[in-house]
Amino acid sequence: MPELLLELFSEEIPARLQRRAAEDLKKAVTNALVDSGLVYESAGAFATPRRLALTVTGLPAASPDxxxxxxxxxxxxxxxxxxxxxxxxxxxxxxxxxxxxxxxxxxxxxxxxxxKGAPAIEILKDILPKTVQSFPWGKPMRWGSGRLEWVRPLRAVTATFGPEGEEPEIVPFEIDGIATGNQTFGHRFLAPDAIKVRRFDDYVQALEKAKVVLDIDRRKDIIRADARQLAFAQGLELIEDEGLLEEVAGLVEWPVVMMGSFDEAFLSVPEEAIIATIRANQKCFCLRDAATGKLANRFILTSNLVAEDDGKTIVSGNERVIRARLSDAKFFYDTDLATPLADNLPKLENVVFHAKLGTQAERVARIEKLAAEIAPLVGADVTDARRAAQLSKADLPTGMVGEFPELQGLMGRYYALAQGEKPQVAAAIEDHYKPLGPSDRVPTDPVAIAVALADKLDILTGFWAIDEKPTGSKDPYALRRAALGVIRIITENDLRLALNAFVKNGDLLAFFHDRLKVSLRDAGARHDLVDAVISGDSDDILQIVSRVTALGTLLETDDGKALLAGYKRAVNIVVAEEKKDNTAYTGGVDAKALTAPEETELATAIDLARTAVDAKLAADDYAGAVSALAALRAPVDAFFEAVLVNDTDPAIRANRLNLLARLRDTMHLVADFGKVAG
Structure with missing residues (x-):
């Protein structure tokens, strides 16, 4: 069946846009094909710095009547x-x-x-130019006197269509004065001449011969493999960086990997600062000594050229730039070290955190107060927590953080240690920002825990106070991340902390509940169990988590499943009869009115379970409380097998309904089983 080949050849497309652009091209064209009645077999999209390419196979020659x-x-x-x-x-x-x-x-x-169906080539002649003209570039540009908006100047359009074994036709259309053809171009420097293409397979092979690797993932594999091999040969290990690899693969069409070096004297600068400098300025990878694990004075660069001098000039140029940038980094580091962190605190008075929430200095004061309150609750020294909170933002005015904001906290730790602060104080300066995401670690030292919780609770309570809450998909102040951070710090450190002591806003507590539900569901917990154990005033995160776990364990057993079924049967009966009688059954059971042995046994079992549940909950043993309910399974089953609830004697009937209401209320001490599915 016929195949479409489309290539949009342009000046350099920014690396960060290439993968998304390829997918957008595929989606736009294939959706339009299907809407026009052209069902295809497969489609693939590709991107290099100078081209977007699309192949669609298995297209019919015409749309159906x-x-x-x-x-x-x-x-x-x-x-x-x-x-x-x-x-x-x-x-x-x-x-x-x-x-x-x-x-x-x-x-x-x-x-x-x-x-009547239309020839596929006629449909393509209509679809393809519309796709190009309406392409969703975030910030397109125009050039010359043309009207087309594209990410960079478009230079050529290749569009062919035809069955295998035949010479394909050119899909005839024009984009802003550029007529389609069956030619593409190879590497800008290594093979710049025009190349005639027919179908996708020979297109890929022709580009390969012309020093262009079309598939970005293959370029990534080449860079990764060659970098690892170069490093291994020198007794080094590549510091993996998937984000940088994606970017570098989007900067080259023919990746050539080389190794350079820098002066060992720069290794006195913290390695994170060196890595950030080399990554940001030259898009190069750093290396570690395989034996010691320490940062090596080597780096990996990726060129887009096969140089005649084996890359010596290219390596030398990169070394020269990196030397200059590392000199700047060393200057920043040495200058910052000479200034005690505490001396930076007055500068925070001139840094606005938020127009309605004051300066960074005011925020630090709030964090310090909160950290002092939290410290005894998490086993932290109050004086250390105060000091760490006081210095938590003191690295923001430093030169290094000004140059690389992503190093905030980390540089504060380095400066604090060098200036004689306690290790736990220094660690808290870095770790109070954590966790920054689901894969980031949480602080574990008590001082860091206190400051991290204080930092996040201050953000949340502050923005709730000024009514700046997340809406829909918008969360400009990362408040969802802050709430999830609080939850992870509490649960992963097994902390018992009553949030109501710090969260005075009911809406904010409900927000924590919503985030906790998301977190537990992501961890595999059943959403109905989460709803069953959370009440409007639940403020102990660890307790909620343990309750969900214990309840889930019970309901996985046969006893638990049977008990849930009995509960639902009991509640349905009580609700129906309350509606019919226009009265509420409150669980007051008259022992003398119990006539059947099964209802007597159930009443006794409920009383025993209620006593046990009360004792277990008082001892904060939720798992024990859940386990106590399991003993109700047998008497509940026996009751429903032998006892008629709606007895002809009104007094006996009312007593039995109260007995079922007491069963319901006893189980509700543990969780709202009415919200449990099943």
């Missing part, structure tokens, strides 16, 4: 209704419509619209 019956107005309808029907159906007169009869609605007009 279609036949549609469009229902119109009743026979005898007003003229305007008939005229509208004729226009919509494309009919010249009502005589071209047929009449159908409906036993209930009478006679009405029906237009039979038949359309």
């Amino acid at each position: 279609t036949r549609e019956e469009r229902k119109g107005p009743k026979v005898g309808a007003p003229d305007k209704a008939v005229e509208g029907f004729l226009r919509g159906a494309g009919l010249g007169s009502i005589d071209e419509a047929k009449i159908q009869s409906d036993p209930k609605k009478g006679d009405f007009y029906v237009a039979v619209i038949e359309k």
Whole structure:
């Protein structure tokens, strides 16, 4: 079957846009094909710095014929209704419509619209230019006198269509003065001449010969493998960086990997600062000594050229730039070290955190106060927590953080240690920002925990106070991340912390509940169990988590499943009878009115379970409380097998309904089983 090959050849497309652009191109074209009746077998999209390419295989030579019956107005309808029907159906007169009869609605007009299928190449001639002209670049540009908006100047369009074994046709259209053809171009420097192409397979092979690797993932594999091999040969290990690898693969069409070096004297600068400098300025990878694990004074660069001098000039140029950038980094580091962190605190008075929440200095004061309150609750020294909170933002005015904001906290730790602060204080300066995401670690030292919780609780309570809450997908202040950070710090450190002591806003507590539900569901917990154990005033995160776990364990057993079924049966009966009697059954059971042995046994079992549940909950043993409920399974089953609840004696009936209400209320001490599915 025929195949489409499309290439949009341009000046350099920014690396960060390439993968998304390729997918957008595939989606736009294939959706339009399907809408036009052209169903295909497969499609693939590719990107290099200078081209977007698309192949669609298994296309039919033409779209199928279609036949549609469009229902119109009743026979005898007003003229305007008939005229509208004729226009919509494309009919010249009502005589071209047929009449159908409906036993209930009478006679009405029906237009039979038949359309002949169109040649695929004619459909492509319409689809492809529209796709290009409406392409969703975030910030497109125009150039010269043209009207086309594209990410960078478009230079050529290749568009061919045809079956295997035949010379494909050029899909004829024009984009802003650029006519389609069957030619592409190789590497800008290594093979710049035009290349005639036919189908996708020979297109890929021709580009490969012209020093262009079309597939970005293959370019990534080449860079990764060659970098690891170069490193291994020198007794080094590559510091893996998937984000940088993606970017570098988007900067080259023919990746050539080389190794350079820098002066060992720069290794006195913290390795994170060196890595950030080399990564940001030269898009190069750093290396570690395989034996010691320490940062090596080597780096990996990726060139887009096969140099005649084996890359010596390219390596030398990169070394020269990196030397200059590392000199700047060393200057920043040495200058920052000479200034005690505490001396930076007055500078925070001139840094606005938020117009309605004050300066960074005011925020630090709030964090310090909160950290001092939290410290005894998490086993941290109050003085250390205060000091760490006081210095938590003190590295923001430093030169290094000004140059690389992503190093905030980390540089504060380095400076604090060098200036004689306690290790736990220094660690808290770095770790109070954590966790920054689901894969980031959480702080584990008590001082860091206190400051991290204080930092996040201050953000949340502050923005709730000024009514700046997340809405829909918008969360400009990362408040969801802050709440999830609090949850992870508490749960992963097994902390018992009552949030109500710090969260005075009911809406904010509900926000924590929502985030906790998301977190537990992501961890595999059943959403109904989460709903069952959370009440409006639940403020102990660890307790909620343990309750969900214990309840889930019970309901995985046969006893638990049977007990849940008995609970639901009991509640359904009570609810139905309360509605019928227009009264509420409150669980007050008259022991003397219990006539059947099964109801006596159930009443005794409920009393024993209630006593045990109360004792276990008082001892904060939720798992024990859940386990105590399991003993109800047998007497509940026996009761429903032998006892008729709606006895003819009104007093016996009411007593049995109260017994079931007492069962319900006892189980509700542990969780709202009414919210449990099953």
